[in-house]
Amino acid sequence: MDIKQNIQLRREELNQHNYKYYVLDKPDITDYEFDIKLKELQDLEHKHPEFFDENSPTQRVGGAITKSFKTVAHDHRMYSLDNSYSKEDLIEWEKRVQKVLGEVPLAYTCELKYDGASISITYENGKLVRAVTRGDGFQGDDVTNNIKTIRSIPLQLNGNYPAKFDVRGEIILPFAGFEKMNQELIEIGETPYSNPRNTASGSLKLKESAEVAKRPLDCLLYFLIGNELPFSTQYDGLESARSWGFKVPKEATLANNLDEVFEFIAYWDIHRHELPYETDGVVVKVNSFQYQDELGYTAKSPRWAMAYKFKSEQVSTKLNSISYQVGRTGAITPVANLEPVQLAGTIVKRASLHNADQIEKLDIRVGDTVFVEKGGEIIPKIIAVDLSQRSGRTNPTLYITHCPECSTELVRGEGEANHYCPNFYGCPPQIIGRIQHFISRKAMDIEGLGGETVALLFNNGLVHNYADLYELTVEQILPLERMAQKSAENLVKGVAESKNIPFERVLYALGIRFVGETVAKKLAKHYRTIEALRQATLIDLVLVDEIGDRIAQSVIDFFENQENNSIIARLELYGIQFAIIEKVNPNATDKLVGKIFVVSGVFTKFSRDDLKVAIEENGGKVGSSISSKTDYVVAGDNMGPAKLEKATKLNIPILSEDDFMSLINAN
Template sequence: MDVLALITSLRNELNEHNYNYYVLDNPTISDFEFDQKLKQLQELETQHPEFFDLNSPTQRVGGSITKNFETVVHQNRMFSLENSYSKEDLTEWENRIQRVLGNVDVEYVCELKYDGASISITYQNGKLLRAVTRGDGFQGDDVTNNIKTIKSVPLQLKGNYPPKFDIRGEIILPFAGFEKMNKELIDIGETPYSNPRNTASGSLKLQDSSEVAKRPLECLLYTIVGANQFFKTHENSLEAARSYGFKVPNQSKLVKNLNEVFEFIDYWDTHRHHLPYETDGVVIKINDLDQQEELGYTAKNPRWAIAYKFKAEQAVTLLQNITYQVGRTGAITPVANLQPVQLAGTIVKRASLHNADQIEKLDVRVNDWVYVEKGGEIIPKIVGVDFNQRPIGSVPTQYITNCPECGTTLVRKPGEAQHYCPNFYECPPQIVGRIEHFISRKAMNIDGLGGETVTLLYKNGLVQNYADLYELKKEQILPLERMAEKSADNLMKSIEQSKEIAFERVLFALGIRFVGETVAKKLVKHYKNIDALMQADYNELVNVDEIGDKIALSIRAFFKDEANLELINRLKDYGLQFAVEEKESTQVSNKFEGMTMVVSGKFEHFSRDEIKQKIEDYGGKNGSSITGKTSVVVAGADMGPAKLEKATKLGIPIWAEEDFINQLNN
C-alpha cells in the first residue's frame, strides 16, 4: 500500500471509530488501540506534509490561535423561535397555521430544546467547510478551528449527502463533563464555572483551540438548511443527518396531532431531569417541508415552528434592599438585591422588579421573603411574596421621586409603566450608557473599549458623547488606568476601523429609542441614507414595513433635537457611513413595478426562491401573506386552500406558473 493510500485508510478508520464512540456511544476498539493508530497517522503526516488535510482526525487536538474571530454573513438567516408557555398558546399557534394552510392534516416533529450555544456548520462535498455562531441571526463569528476539536462533529461525512448545505445545532456541555471541569478548578483553588450553558458558549470564543479540545463539549444537531429539495419532511432530513454521521438526539418524535404533542411535553417535563444535558423546553415543528415553505416567516420567527418552555424553577430568598438603575434612555429600573440563592444552575443575587406598578402589585417590601424565578430561564425576576414570613412593622415600598444619580425629579409619561430621568444630556449613567451602546459589538464594534474604560474617559473629561470618541488622541488615553501602549494603539485602530461599519449598524448605534437592529435594517432598506430618513414625516414613517406609531414618533423626536443633529453632522465629518453601499442591481425590467406579489404552492420550472427573485428582477415586491394590498398571487400546485379562498374573496388575480412565464416573456 502506498503512503497516501495508508494515510487515507487510517483517516477513514479513525473517523469511523470517532463516530462509534462519540455519536453511537458504542466503541469497537480500546482507547489504547485508538491512540496508537492516531500516533501512526500523525507520524505519517509529519513525514509527508504534501498530504496535509485540514479535516484529518489529527487536527482535532487543536493548537491554532485565533486573535480575532472573523464575522461571517449567514447564507441562510438563523431565525429565533417564538416562545410559548402554555398548551393554550400552542392551540392558538395551530389555529394560526390552519388559517394559512386551510384545514389540512398536519404532522409535527417534537424535539427537546437543549440549552447550549447555537451553531451553523457548512459542509461542502462532504467536508466540514466552516462553523459560525448564531450572532444576531444575520451574521456570526467564524469558530471553525474550535468546532473541529469537538469529537461528535464529523469532519468527513458518510453516505449520499447533498453537495453543500448548512446544519444547525447546539454546542452543549454534559453535566458529567461540567462537574469534572469544576472539580479540577476547585482542586487548584480556582473559582468554578457558574453553569454548563455559559461555559459551552464561552468555550467557542477561546483563542487557543487546544484549550477547547480539552473541554468535553458535544454537538447536538437538529436541522438541515439549504437542501430542502433532497427531503420531503423534516423527519426525513433528521434520519438522513444521522446516516451522514451527525449526532442527532434520538428523543425527537413524529406525532399526528396536538394531543400527542401535549403527551410528549408532559412526559419530558418530568423525565428531562434524568437527561445528561440541560434542556429547558420542547420545540414543535411542522413535519412537511412544503407546508413549512407555505407558512414562511415573520420578521423574527418561522411560522412553522414554536418553542414550548417548561415552567421556570423557583426559589425563596430574602430581599435585602432595593436599588435603582438608570439606563441609557433615562429609564429607571428597580433592582432587588437578594440573599444569594441557587436557581436553575446559577447563583442569583439580584432580580428585576420592573417598575413601580409591579412593586405595588406584588406589595414587595425590604426584608420580605420572596419567590424568585428565571423569566424564560434567563433573567431572574420576583414573582411573589411569602406574606406569612413578613416581619412585624414592615412598611410599603415608596418608589423614588428623584434620579439616584443626578437628583433630577423623575417623570412618568401617560400610558407608560416606567419612570424616567429627563436630564438626558447631563445624567452620567445616560451619557455613559449611550456611549456603551454605540461601541457595542452589534453596533460600532469598537474593541478595547468596555464599560469601565468609557467611565474613565467620561470622568476624565475626555468624552461627553459618542462623537467625541473620534477626537481622542493616543496621548490622552495612555495615562488612563490599565491602558498600556499596545492597548492604546489597538483602541485607536479600532475607532478608525469603525468608520467602515455599514449604515444599518450606525443607525442602530445612534440609540434612537425603539430603533433596534431589525427596525434599523428596515429603515435603511427603505430610505437608503440618513438625510432621507431625517426628512421623513410621521405619515411616511408609519407606512414603512413594521414601523408603527410609537417608533415613528420616537424617530421624529430624535431628529428634531438640535443636539442630535449636531452629533450626526460631526459623525458625518469623521467619515462614518450614513448611506447604503449600493450594490449592482439585478433588475432587468420595471414590468412589475408597484406590484406586491405572493408566491404559493409547488412549481415545475422554477423553485419558489427563483420565482421570488424574478419578481424582484422585474421591479416587483414579494409579500408574505395575502392582503388587500396584494396585486397578484403566483400559484403552483397544492396552493394552500386558505390562501386560495382569501385571494378569491378579495378578487385578487391568480397566475399559474405558465401565466407568470408568459408575463416575463411578453
C-alpha cells in the first residue's frame, strides 16, 4: 500500500468514527484509541504535505449535522481541544506556547473536563435567545426549547453583563440523577440507560421539551466568547459568569506555573471519584486573553489550551459465555459472563451487553478477550474486543430468536432497542417478576415474603399471579423448603396486613408498564378510584399533569386486557384498597407552606416515611436532594457526609427530630 492510499484509508476510517460518535451517539472505539489514530494520521500528513486535504479529519472538529432540528451557524466557531496523556505532553505544549510568546510569565486556568454534550448559548441584553449543539463546529442543531428546561441555565442574567455574547458549557447528567432515572426504569420493568454521557446527549435531541424537563440535566459553564467582554482573563471570565447567574464549577483554579498544574491534575486524578458527575480529565488554558489572541488557532484546536485526559481504569478478561435475562415486562437483556477480574476495587464477573445492536457493533464473541471498564465509574461495561487475542475458532454471536425461559419467539418493535418475549402471562420470569414487584417495599411491602419465596411459591404451583397470594394458607406453605411454622404464619399475616396499603401504592404494585411510583401517585390523586381510572380515555389521561402519550396508552392497554381485570376483581373481593381514603389530621397546619425539606439519616422517634407525611400534612414539600432551594434538612443518625457538607456549604439549617417537632408545634 502506498503512502497516499494509506492516508486516504485512515481518513475514511476516522470520518466513520466521527459519524458514529457525533451523529449516531454510538462510538465503537474509546476516545483514547481515536486520539491515537488521529495522531498517527497527523504525523503522516505532516511528513507528506503533498497529500494535504482540507476535508481531512485532522482539519476539522468532526461530525455531521443531525437533521431532526433546524441547522444554525455558530457566530463563533466551536473548536475541539488537543489531548495529552502525560506530563511530557504538557511540557512540550508549554514550549510551543513560549516559542510564540517568548519567555513571559504564564498563568494557567485549570478546569475539570466534563463528560457530557457541548452547547453554545447566546445571550442578548441578558436574555437567553438561542442554544445550539456543537455539530461540526461551524453549525449545529437549534435545541433552544430543550435547553430552556434545564434549571441551572439562567433565562435572565443578573448584574452588569455585555449586550451580546455566547457561553459554552457542557450538558451533563449527574450520577444521582442518572441512578434515579435508571431506578425508575427498573421499577417499571424497562432496560436501564448505559451511561450518563450518552443519556445527556440523547436528551437534547428529544422532540418533546416536556420529556426533557423530566430529566435531571445540568449545565456546567467553561467559556465565554464575544466582543468587548468586561474582563481580560479566562479565570476572571468564569468569576464574572458565576456572578451573572451561571453554574460555574468551583473546582476551577488558577495555576502560576506547570508545577501547580501538575498538582491540580494529581489531586483530581484521585478525587474525581468523589464528584457528583463524570469527568475524564483536566483542561489547561493560558489565562490571559491577550496571549490567547497571539497564540490563535490551528485548523482544529486553540493553541492556548490543552486537555489532559485521565486514563479510565480498565482491565482485560475473557468472555466465557453470554446469557439472556427476562425482565417482568418481557424485555431481554444479554449479559456477559466474564472470567472474574479486579476493577475499581471490586471483583467483576458480569457485565451488561444491553441489546443485540451493542453485541453486533462491538462484534463480541464467546472466547474473546475483552476490555472492561466501569461506565461512569458505576456500571461495568465491555468497551472493546482485543482482536489481537482472537483465535480463528470463534464464531460471530447470533442473538437468540426465542425466549430462553418459555421458548416463545421474540419480537422487536420498530424503533425499540430491546427484544421482548410476548408470552406475558405464560413466561415464568415475567410472572415471578410481576409478583416480586407487587410485594416490594414501595408497593405492597408484604412482611415475611421475599423474592426467593415468591419463586418457591410459583415453582410449587401455589401462585400464578399476585391475586393468588391472598388465598395462601399456612398448611399450603409449611411443606415448602426452609419453611417453619413461624415463617409460614408471618407470611400469611403479612399478606393480610397488606390490605391496608393505600391506593396509590396498590396502583404502582399492579405493574402497569411505564407507571412508576411517581406516576401512580399522580393517577391515584387525579382519578381517586380504580374504576374511574379504568374508564378514562386516552385524551383524558394525556390531560393529567406529566402523563404523556406513552404512559396513557400503556394504561389503556392494561385495562383492555381481560386477564388484568379479572385479577383486579379478585383483589377487590379480598379487600385491597382501590380508592383514595380521605384522612383528616386534626393536628395538621399550614406552617410549612412554601418550604422544601430533605430528610436524611436514621431516626428513633419516626420512620422516614412518617416524617415525610408530617411535612406534607403541614403544607411543606419533600425534596429528593439538597440544593440552594432547600429550606431545611431533617437529619437523623448516619446522615451521609456528602449531604452534610453540601448543607453546611449552602448554609441550610439542619434540624433534629425534636427541632422539627418544635417547628410544627410552635405557636
